[in-house]
Amino acid sequence: MIPGLALDCGTLLWHVYREIIPLPAFPADYPADWALHNEDTRYLDWIAPFVEEVQKPIRGGISVWKYGRSFSHGGIVIDKKHVIHAWGREKLGCVQRSHTHFFRLKQEPRIVKHFDLRASCLLVN
8 A cells, every 4th residue: 555645546556567667647637437427448548558468367467347338447466366456435545455256247247358568668677
C-alpha cells in the first residue's frame, strides 16, 4: 500500500510498474463509473503500448476484467489463481490479494484478458 494515498487499480499498476516500463500516470479524469456507461477501451488503450495479450495469466503480468460495458479493472498476477489489485468504494481503495473467483458476475466468472509486459518496453535489462 502507498502510505497516505488512496488509490485505484490503475494507480496501483502505475506505482508497481513505473520503474520497469514507461507506463504513464493513470489519467486523473478517469471517473469510477465510466465503464457502466461507455464501451470505449480507455483502460486497455492505456496499457496497450506496454503489454502483449496472452492466453493464460503470467506471474508478474496484468489481468483486466470486464466490469459494466468495458474492460475496466486490472490487477497484477501472482499465480494462476491470485492477483493483487486495488479495490474499494469511492476514493478509498485498498490493496488486497484476491482469488480470481472474487471477480464474478452473479455465479459466472467475469470476462478477463491477460497480458505480459512487452519485452521491447522494459526499462531494465
